[in-house]
Amino acid sequence: MAQININGQTFPAKADQTVLDVCEQNGIEIPTLCHIKELMPSGACRMCVVEVEGAQNLVPSCSYPATDGMVIKTHSDRALQARKTIIELLQTNHPDDCLYCVRSGSCDLQELSQDYGVRQRRFANNSPEQHLDVSSPALERDPAKCILCGKCVRVCEEVMGVSAIDFAGRGSNATVSTPFNVGLNVSSCISCGQCISVCPTGALRESSSLKPVTNALKDPEKTVVVQHAPAVSVSLAEEFGLKPGLDVNGLLVAALRRLGFKYVFDTSFSADLTIMEEASELVHRVQNNGALPMFTSCSPGWIKYMEQSHPDMLDHLSSCKSPQQMMGALIKNVFAESYSLNPKDIYSVSVMPCTAKKFEAQRPEMGDGTGPDIDSVLTTRELARLIRAHGIAFDKLKPEVADTPFGERSGAGKIFGSSGGVIEAALRTAHYLITGTELNDPNLKMLRGSEGIREAVVDVQGLPVGVAVVSGVKHAEQLIQEVRDGRKDLHFIEVMTCPGGCINGGGQPLHHDPVRVKARAAALYKIDEGAPVRVSHANPEIQELYAEYLGEPLGEKSHHLLHTHYSARETQF
Amino acid sequence: MEHLIIPDLDPILKRYPDPNREHLIPLLQDVQEEQGYLSKESIGVISRHLEVSPAKIYGVATFYNQFRFSPLGRYHIMVCRGTACHVKGSANVLAAICSGLKIQPGETTRDGLFSLEVVACIGACGLAPLISVNGEYHAGVTPAKIKRILNSYRKREEIHANG
Numbered sequence: 195m196a197q198i199n200i201n202g203q204t205f206p207a208k209a210d211q212t213v214l215d216v217c218e219q220n221g222i223e224i225p226t227l228c229h230i231k232e233l234m235p236s237g238a239c240r241m242c243v244v245e246v247e248g249a250q251n252l253v254p255s256c257s258y259p260a261t262d263g264m265v266i267k268t269h270s271d272r273a274l275q276a277r278k279t280i281i282e283l284l285q286t287n288h289p290d291d292c293l294y295c296v297r298s299g300s301c302d303l304q305e306l307s308q309d310y311g312v313r314q315r316r317f318a319n320n321s322p323e324q325h326l327d328v329s330s331p332a333l334e335r336d337p338a339k340c341i342l343c344g345k346c347v348r349v350c351e352e353v354m355g356v357s358a359i360d361f362a363g364r365g366s367n368a369t370v371s372t373p374f375n376v377g378l379n380v381s382s383c384i385s386c387g388q389c390i391s392v393c394p395t396g397a398l399r400e401s402s403s404l405k406p407v408t409n410a411l412k413d414p415e416k417t418v419v420v421q422h423a424p425a426v427s428v429s430l431a432e433e434f435g436l437k438p439g440l441d442v443n444g445l446l447v448a449a450l451r452r453l454g455f456k457y458v459f460d461t462s463f464s465a466d467l468t469i470m471e472e473a474s475e476l477v478h479r480v481q482n483n484g485a486l487p488m489f490t491s492c493s494p495g496w497i498k499y500m501e502q503s504h505p506d507m508l509d510h511l512s513s514c515k516s517p518q519q520m521m522g523a524l525i526k527n528v529f530a531e532s533y534s535l536n537p538k539d540i541y542s543v544s545v546m547p548c549t550a551k552k553f554e555a556q557r558p559e560m561g562d563g564t565g566p567d568i569d570s571v572l573t574t575r576e577l578a579r580l581i582r583a584h585g586i587a588f589d590k591l592k593p594e595v596a597d598t599p600f601g602e603r604s605g606a607g608k609i610f611g612s613s614g615g616v617i618e619a620a621l622r623t624a625h626y627l628i629t630g631t632e633l634n635d636p637n638l639k640m641l642r643g644s645e646g647i648r649e650a651v652v653d654v655q656g657l658p659v660g661v662a663v664v665s666g667v668k669h670a671e672q673l674i675q676e677v678r679d680g681r682k683d684l685h686f687i688e689v690m691t692c693p694g695g696c697i698n699g700g701g702q703p704l705h706h707d708p709v710r711v712k713a714r715a716a717a718l719y720k721i722d723e724g725a726p727v728r729v730s731h732a733n734p735e736i737q738e739l740y741a742e743y744l745g746e747p748l749g750e751k752s753h754h755l756l757h758t759h760y761s762a763r764e765t766q767f
Numbered sequence: 768m769e770h771l772i773i774p775d776l777d778p779i780l781k782r783y784p785d786p787n788r789e790h791l792i793p794l795l796q797d798v799q800e801e802q803g804y805l806s807k808e809s810i811g812v813i814s815r816h817l818e819v820s821p822a823k824i825y826g827v828a829t830f831y832n833q834f835r836f837s838p839l840g841r842y843h844i845m846v847c848r849g850t851a852c853h854v855k856g857s858a859n860v861l862a863a864i865c866s867g868l869k870i871q872p873g874e875t876t877r878d879g880l881f882s883l884e885v886v887a888c889i890g891a892c893g894l895a896p897l898i899s900v901n902g903e904y905h906a907g908v909t910p911a912k913i914k915r916i917l918n919s920y921r922k923r924e925e926i927h928a929n930g
């Protein structure tokens with residue numbers, strides 16, 4: 195194995211490692227701005243430069259291979275000065291806006307300026323005026339704060355396969371832009387928010403719903419109701435400096451009550467409901483020659499992707515609304531009725547790991563004509579801001595439990611937050627619906643994991659059910675083509691827009707870190723394993739809801755409240 | 768102003784049958800030559816043909832000064848930014864035109880009357896600073912003169928419109 199010397203110490207280096215890899219492995223921190231761990235280095239920012247003995251120029255460590263005998267200084271005067279100059283140059287075109295900036299405290303540029311002791315503006319800001327794009331219901335683009343690192347462009351293209359944005363112009367006029375600089379709302383952007391997660395500055399951020407939510411909480415006329423998605427309770431801890439993967443469900447409920455939410459429901463409950471409807475729909479399609487394979491429909495970015503890219507295949511999408519929207523419909527109908535509330539006086543909020551949920555909530559079909567079922571969507575990050583703004587010491591709270599009737603969930607409903615979780619939950623119930631018996635082992639481990647496509651054949655009393663899990667919408671393309679070309683062995687395909695599923699959603703705690711995402715997933719599966727009820731159809735509150743209100747899955751009431759339709763969508767691009 | 772029908776680019780696309788990225792720039796040049804500019808619709812068509820995202824195509828096209836994204840105005844103004852003109856103050860001339868028309872180089876006014884382009888030395892340095900409007904040269908222009916020049920074309924258009 196190669197040996198390289200860094201700052202006077204010798205370290206082993208594997209064949210395909212870069213200098214940066216070796217440094218990171220050995221606790222030597224080098225700042226980066228344009229580097230994304232899982233992708234090829236782009237070498238655009240040069241923030242990561244180090245001094246290599248014998249080389250005339252500083253080299254970018256993120257792309258420089260570690261070779262035997264190298265002698266490297268990571269923090270020589272020359273390297274430090276070069277980095278400081280880069281920071282000063284980046285600031286040239288940057289507003290002095292930190293006091294008002296949503297990223298203050300979590301901004302790489304700000305942190306680097308501090309670390310490198312940049313204490314004054316060296317060059318006057320003469321960048322042309324740039325327009326904030328607030329056209330999207332999910333995210334805002336603020337080009338004035340963009341340092342052109344290119345991470346968003348690469349994530350959108352290489353990770354998501356969407357390519358809604360790219361570099362435009364040249365030299366001092368370069369920007370990151372949609373084609374013709376049209377608003378994101380008319381572009382091919384699917385609102386996934388993955389670009390926000392990698393942006394080192396405040397140039398990309400969610401469209402904030404904190405104002406309307408705070409106003410509703412202050413309004414005495416409103417009954418403010420909240421639901422929280424399965425992935426939130428295993429991620430929120432990170433916002434408060436607690437361990438990644440820690441389940442803070444009870445604290446989350448307590449915090450929501452302190453904030454003034456009158457009723458706290460668990461979206462995992464409506465995930466159970468989604469499973470009842472979706473598994474029934476699958477069985478119905480199989481028995482009645484419906485369009486197969488059926489694709490899941492709970493991920494709104496994926497839905498938009500299908501509507502704009504494959505409108506001819508929309509009949510393959512399950513007609514089930516997502517858990518957020520099922521809960522939304524239940525709250526403004528069933529809950530309103532049983533508590534004798536006028537739906538107009540209910541303000542329904544959801545806390546989601548996802549920016550695309552903001553887009554979903556404002557789709558015109560997601561309401562009964564008098565108003566939307568979900569009034570506002572907060573991301574996990576926004577909720578953390580709200581908690582901090584209200585002076586709630588999160589880790590000092592005492593755990594509380596959710597409200598009835600929509601607060602109890604099965605383990606199946608909880609794993610909805612991870613890639614593979616929806617299909618695992620659905621198969622547990624589909625097996626029961628078809629055979630009347632439970633799966634021998636509810637753990638369908640072959641469907642778990644992080645690969646882009648995972649396939650399996652599940653034996654349901656002699657009937658081979660072909661299933662696939664797509665983690666990251668980009669990978670769906672391959673299966674769609676195969677289905678188009680006549681592939682017939684697949685019955686059911688789960689697609690989650692974000693790689694890894696909701697636990698890695700675009701509304702989650704920042705900093706794109708695969709280790710954290712793994713911890714969040716592990717937490718969900720652990721909760722499932724310890725859950726007293728692990729299948730949706732055995733959730734007593736679900737059984738009650740069908741017995742007292744809905745009748746049966748796919749029945750008339752379900753059809754009206756819990757199902758939806760899709761239509762081809764013209765984007766300008 | 769923009770036509771919303773899908774432009775018929777088939778004859779041009781036929782020249783580049785295989786979806787190869789290397790054809791992008793020649794293809795864009797041909798389309799601009801044929802249509803005068805690159806419309807949103809054209810970029811959409813090219814994107815599907817070459818299987819390159821519209822964002823990427825727009826990015827490539829904006830990298831080069833030669834491409835326009837709006838149709839030419841009825842009066843197309845070219846401002847020389849060659850060295851001689853620069854020395855004689857062409858930057859101020861350009862600024863005066865931009866603010867007078869509220870457009871940037873490469874753009875067209877909303878009423879479709881004027882479009883603006885910046886060019887390298889026109890080859891008449893003795894007359895610097897120089898602009899040309901539909902091929903008519905105006906020599907020794909200043910920001911003050913720009914106002915009059917623009918107004919004279921506006922008037923010409925009115926007379927034309929009134930018959």
Ligand code: SF4
Pocket residue numbers: 288289290291292293295296297298299301302303304339395396397
């Ligand atoms: S993006 Fe960062 S440096 Fe810029 S204003 Fe916001 S916090 Fe400050």
Ligand code: SF4
Pocket residue numbers: 333346349350354356357358359382383384385386387388389390
């Ligand atoms: S939200 Fe997703 S689709 Fe939209 S620009 Fe960002 S990465 Fe691309």
Ligand code: SF4
Pocket residue numbers: 339340341342343344345346347370389392393394395397398
């Ligand atoms: S928007 Fe953010 S991620 Fe994209 S190039 Fe600018 S600074 Fe980088």
Ligand code: FES
Pocket residue numbers: 225226227228229236237238239240241242243254255256257
């Ligand atoms: S992080 Fe290495 S060049 Fe940007």
Ligand code: FES
Pocket residue numbers: 847848849850851852853887888889890891892893895896897
């Ligand atoms: S520099 Fe303007 S005509 Fe030569």
